[in-house]
Amino acid sequence: MKKATVISFCKLNNEMLYSSNYLRCNLKNSFLVILSITINHDLSGDRGGVHGWTYHYSTQNMDWDSARHWCMQHYTDMLAIQNQEEIVYLNTMLPHHPQYYWISLRKVKGVWTWMGTNKTLTKEAKNWALGEPNNRGKGQDCVEIYIQRKKDEAKWNDEKCTRKKGSLCYTASCSENSCSTHAECLENIGNYTCQCQPGFKGPQCQDVIQCDSLKAPLHASMSCQDPVEKFSYGSTCTMDCEEGFVLVGTNSTHCSSLGNWSHTLPTCQVIQCDSLKAPLHASMSCQDPVEKFSYGSTCTMDCEEGFVLVGTNSTHCSSLGNWSHTLPTCQVIQCDSLKAPLHASMSCQDPVEKFSYGSTCTMDCEEGFVLVGTNSTHCSSLGNWSHTLPTCQGNEVNVPGSR
Structure with missing residues (x-):
């Protein structure tokens, strides 16, 4: 000087x-x-x-x-x-x-x-x-x-x-070019100083204060308004979550004159649907691209052998947190009703429903009659009885009036 x-x-x-x-x-x-x-x-x-x-x-x-x-x-x-x-x-x-x-x-x-x-x-x-x-x-x-x-x-x-x-x-010693447009020129004895506006620094206040760079949170998009420079004083960044995700926190943040962001970045939390349980007599398999029973999950039901599915076999978790379909049911397969043969008694075991898949019926002839055929039949997964009903034939030796 x-x-x-x-x-x-x-x-x-x-x-x-x-x-x-x-x-x-x-x-x-x-x-x-x-x-x-x-x-x-x-x-x-x-x-x-x-x-x-x-x-x-x-x-x-x-x-x-x-x-x-x-x-x-x-x-x-x-x-x-x-x-x-x-x-x-x-x-x-x-x-x-x-x-x-x-x-x-x-x-x-x-x-x-x-x-x-x-x-x-x-x-x-x-x-x-x-x-x-x-x-x-x-x-x-x-x-x-x-x-x-x-x-x-x-x-x-x-x-x-x-x-x-x-x-x-x-x-005045201050001139149009003494300081940047982001400063006020102040006269001092034998000198001048540039008094910076908030958010600016440097001898002429020519440099804007910078905040840390930001990256969009997972499952979110980010848009920023930068009136001076990217991620600098005055910048405002806004986050929007993808479909099926809900924002947790504040959706926007502002770069302050101190070089700090006003808010921490939010997170995007996946939307959850209600938990599912496989219907009776069914197995359930689910594909969960994000989290279990959350947006994007798809669950498929398959009935056990001997049961038929009633309803839609799959359901999808929507962006509203609802399943696309109610769960189906598994209805047991029915066989034709049976009636005990003449001169016979019939007893049945029905683990599910009467005369349905898994049912087994056994026949016994009355005294003096002989069973012709198979004494039991089983209701198959196809809805058919495994055997035709037997008959009970009279024994001529024991039948009254026989010669």
């Missing part, structure tokens, strides 16, 4: 002239005594060039409006004080003036405002003299600064804007 300080005093009307470096006195403006303190610094980067930040003052007494007009005509504006360090510097470098100096602080609609920058005076920046502002006499809407005054040195006082005082001006 290179610094050059030039302090020039001009005393006219045949008085002594002095300059520490060079002296320029404009006879057309003989009423002005101008102090210029210029601090230059080299700006690195592709812009190049030198920018100067300069204080200027006039001891000619003018009302506030005229003083500001003069500052804006010759320099940047009437001085808007940035901090306490600047106040100390001004009080050290400027000469005492009996009427003191105007600064750009003015009451606008009841609010003390720095004109030009259009910033409201903050509580931290207040520098009022004891008991000020008091609006004594009313209409005291402009502000003077007490330079090198024994009492309330470098403090502020509210005054009527029509009063005549010296002018305190500045030439």
Whole structure:
């Protein structure tokens, strides 16, 4: 950084002239005594060039409006004080003036405002003299600064804007290219700083704050809005689950100015259907692509031998958590009803239903009769009896009247 300080005093009307470096006195403006303190610094980067930040003052007494007009005509504006360090510097470098100096602080609609920058005076920046502002006499809407005054040195006082005082001006070092569009350029003594907006960093606030990269959760899609850069300050990412899945958590997250995501990523939980149990006399097999009895699962039923399926043999778990079909039933196969042969008694064992698959019927002839055929028959899985019913024939020896 290179610094050059030039302090020039001009005393006219045949008085002594002095300059520490060079002296320029404009006879057309003989009423002005101008102090210029210029601090230059080299700006690195592709812009190049030198920018100067300069204080200027006039001891000619003018009302506030005229003083500001003069500052804006010759320099940047009437001085808007940035901090306490600047106040100390001004009080050290400027000469005492009996009427003191105007600064750009003015009451606008009841609010003390720095004109030009259009910033409201903050509580931290207040520098009022004891008991000020008091609006004594009313209409005291402009502000003077007490330079090198024994009492309330470098403090502020509210005054009527029509009063005549010296002018305190500045030439800004901030230019259009000093900071990025994501910053406010703040004047400092001999320098300037770029005050970054939330979410930006770097000497010129040219870099956006980054958040960690995101990847869509399993079974979800993710869409992001990136106003600056991908996964950076201001980015918002929204998650949507695939069909058959329900989102658990918050569906969107926002990249904050601190580089953190506002919410952790949600999960996509598969939709569940009710648990199934194989119908009586049936076996059940299921295909579960995600989880058991969940979206996408398909269960198929097969009846045992001797039973016939009534209904639909398979059912599918839908995205609504419902099975597509009710479970079928397995109905036992029936054989024809049987009646005991003449002169015979019949007893049946029916493990399921009477005269159905698995039933076995046995015949016994009455006394004096002989069974011809097979004494038992079984109901098969095809619905047929394994044997025809036998007959009971009389025994001629024992039959009354036989010869």
